[in-house]
Amino acid sequence: MIEEILKVARAEIGYRENPPGSNRTKYGDWYGFHDLWCAMFTSWVFDKAGFPLPKIQTGAPSGGAYCPYIEGYARRQGQWHRTPKPGDLALFHFGQNLAIHIGIVESVGSGGNFTTIEGNTKKSNAPGQNNGEWVWRKHRHVNQCRGFYRPIGSQALTGKEAYHRFLSLRKPFMAGYDIREWQKQVNYWGLAIEIDGVYGPESEKACRELQQKWGLDVDGIVGPLTWNRTFLPSSEAPKNG
Numbered sequence: 001m002i003e004e005i006l007k008v009a010r011a012e013i014g015y016r017e018n019p020p021g022s023n024r025t026k027y028g029d030w031y032g033f034h035d036l037w038c039a040m041f042t043s044w045v046f047d048k049a050g051f052p053l054p055k056i057q058t059g060a061p062s063g064g065a066y067c068p069y070i071e072g073y074a075r076r077q078g079q080w081h082r083t084p085k086p087g088d089l090a091l092f093h094f095g096q097n098l099a100i101h102i103g104i105v106e107s108v109g110s111g112g113n114f115t116t117i118e119g120n121t122k123k124s125n126a127p128g129q130n131n132g133e134w135v136w137r138k139h140r141h142v143n144q145c146r147g148f149y150r151p152i153g154s155q156a157l158t159g160k161e162a163y164h165r166f167l168s169l170r171k172p173f174m175a176g177y178d179i180r181e182w183q184k185q186v187n188y189w190g191l192a193i194e195i196d197g198v199y200g201p202e203s204e205k206a207c208r209e210l211q212q213k214w215g216l217d218v219d220g221i222v223g224p225l226t227w228n229r230t231f232l233p234s235s236e237a238p239k240n241g
Contacts, residue, residue: 001152002087005049009104009117012045015135017120027119031065036131038102039065041119042089045104046151053151054175054197062196067091067099074149076172081148084114088148090140094129099146101130103138112142152177159185160231167222169204179203182222185230186210 017025017037027044028034043063046053056064056073064070071091074080084090084105091099103118115137122132129138162181167174180197187193191206204220211218214229222230 001049001051005046005051005087005104005152006106006117008049009045009106012041012119012135013117013137015119017133020133023120025119031061032059033065035065036120037065038118038120038130039063039067039070041135042102042104045117051152051177052196054173067102070102070149071099071146073172074147074151077175079150081150083142084108084145084148085150087152088150090114090116090148091146092130092140092144093146094144103140105148106137114140114142116140160228163224163227167199167203167207169199169201169220174199182227182230189230 015025017023022034023037024034025037025040027037027040030044030047031040040063043053043060043065047062052062053064054073055062056069057066064073070089071080081088086105086107088105090103090105092101092103094100101118101121103116103121106115106117108114117135118138119135120132121129121134121136121138123134123136158177158181162178164178167179167182175198177197179199180195183193183195183197183203186203186206187195189210191209193202193206199222207222207226208218208220210230211220211226216225216229
C-alpha cells in the first residue's frame with residue numbers, strides 16, 4: 001500500500017500551479033475549489049493510489065483541505081504519532097501554534113531527519129514553505145512538525161481478515177480500512193453504497209437491510225456475525241437467513 005502511494009506522489013514531483021501564484025492546480029479541480037493546496041495534494045495522492053483517506057471535511061471527495069482539521073481527526077482516531085514512518089502525513093507548524101502545512105513522508109533518516117513529497121511548497125528553503133508553487137521533495141526535521149498522521153498501519157489487512165472491532169453509527173463517524181473493506185463487500189450484495197471508509201448513515205442503512213434479509217438482529221451494528229455473513233459469497237448464503 002505505502003509503496004503504491006509513494007509511487008503516485010513521486011510522479012508528481014515538478015508539477016507547478018498554473019498560472020504561478022494563482023493556487024490553481026489539478027488537485028483543486030479534483031477537490032472542487034482552488035486555494036492553498038498542500039492538503040488537497042496529499043488527499044489526491046492517496047485517492048489516485050486507490051487508498052482514499054476518510055472524508056475529513058464536508059464536501060471533500062476524500063481527505064481534507066485544512067491542516068488543523070486533519071490533525072484533529074488523526075488525534076481522535078488514535079492515528080497521531082510523534083515519530084515518522086514512510087506513508088505518514090507530516091503536519092508542519094514552521095514556528096506557528098497550529099498546523100499550517102502537510103506533506104507525505106517518503107523516507108526516514110537518523111537524528112529526526114526525514115524526506116517528504118509536498119505540494120504547494122518551494123524548491124528552495126526560503127520563507128513561505130507552506131505557500132509555494134511546486135510539488136517538490138523536501139528534507140525536513142521533526143522539530144518542524146506538530147506530529148504525524150498515520151492513515152495506513154504497517155499491518156493493514158484486507159477482505160474478511162480486516163475485522164477487528166464493532167462498527168456502529170456514532171459522531172464523529174468511525175473511519176478506517178476495515179470499514180472500506182466491508183463497504184466493498186456490501187456492493188457485491190447489490191447495495192450500491194459509496195466506498196469511502198466512513199461508517200455513516202448510508203452504511204448503517206445498508207447494514208440494517210442486510211441484517212433484515214439474513215434474519216439477524218437488526219441493530220445497524222457490524223459485529224462478528226454480520227461481518228462474517230457479509231463476506232459469504234452470495235451464491236453460498238443460506239436462503240433462510
